[in-house]
Amino acid sequence: MFNTYEGLKQWRKDTIRSVADDHFQLNAFHDQLMYQTVTIAMDKIEREQGNPPAPFAFFVMGSAGRFEQSVWSDQDHGIVFDGNENVQHYFLNLGEEVSRGLAVVGYEWCEGQVMASNPMWCRSTVSFQAQNSDWLDEASWQSLRNFSILFDSRVLYGKEELLERVKHEAFSRLEKHPSLYARLVDNFEFIKKGVGVFGQLLPDQRQGMKGDIHLKETAYFPYVNALRILALRSGTTAAPTISRFEALKDTYPFIVEYEKDFRHLLDFRLRFRQGAENYEKVHLLPIDHLSKEEKLELKYLIKRGKQLFAKSKSIVRKELKL
Structure with a gap:
């Protein structure tokens, strides 16, 4: 069954709903699907082109x-x-x-081409290190976004130390040029507002989204960006936000009270979006489907994320005297 992409697609279809109400089981299942896809792709390439010519990591x-x-x-x-x-x-x-296989299994192609089939995201360790330096030197919105995308990475198949090497080189550069933190923090501040001045939830106004609130952009990103800032500042290589909470709580004790809010948000999303019919809809939550109590719950979680981001930003700026 797991020897073909089509077999994995069927496994996904048969299993996904049974793990859809538990965040950690769901993501562990995604890991298994992607790992098996890479394994099938690796077997195919080895048959056609021989063994890998160098140690590598798929992340x-x-x-x-x-x-x-x-x-x-x-x-x-x-x-x-x-x-x-x-x-x-x-x-x-x-x-x-791998990209072709994942598309068959059920993972949509990335519109921005952030895939290992793109030379930008398939490089040697030295080349990735140089690319990180270029992104930080340029410090445009897009270059810093690319840097952040790479920083939120973890190895799924292969040699973990290769990716660690890339991240540690970036930490060294940031330590030598602390003003770069200010640019990164400013870049992270582009967060869609989810709660209005009168305490109302603000629906997205983009075409096809009216009446919906974009959970990822309004609720998740403040937590994600806050922990990313602190992880960069402390040289923490872990990518999962939950892992960053665990790794950073001794250095930044104030984050402990926000971890339960983030876990609550993970559960909130699955409670309402596990039945979404496609990728475009999975982050969109119709506001009129929420009860009064659920709206209050979501507004609280959004406000807490915004508060966490503001505190994290302030602490890093203070530490670096920015």
């Missing part, structure tokens, strides 16, 4: 990297390999096969 980013996927998810992944760039073609072929 996931975005919600997969942070262990925060919902029932539906798109693809965000890359490959880092040891050695020089003249073996890149092998790993690009692998990345293309």
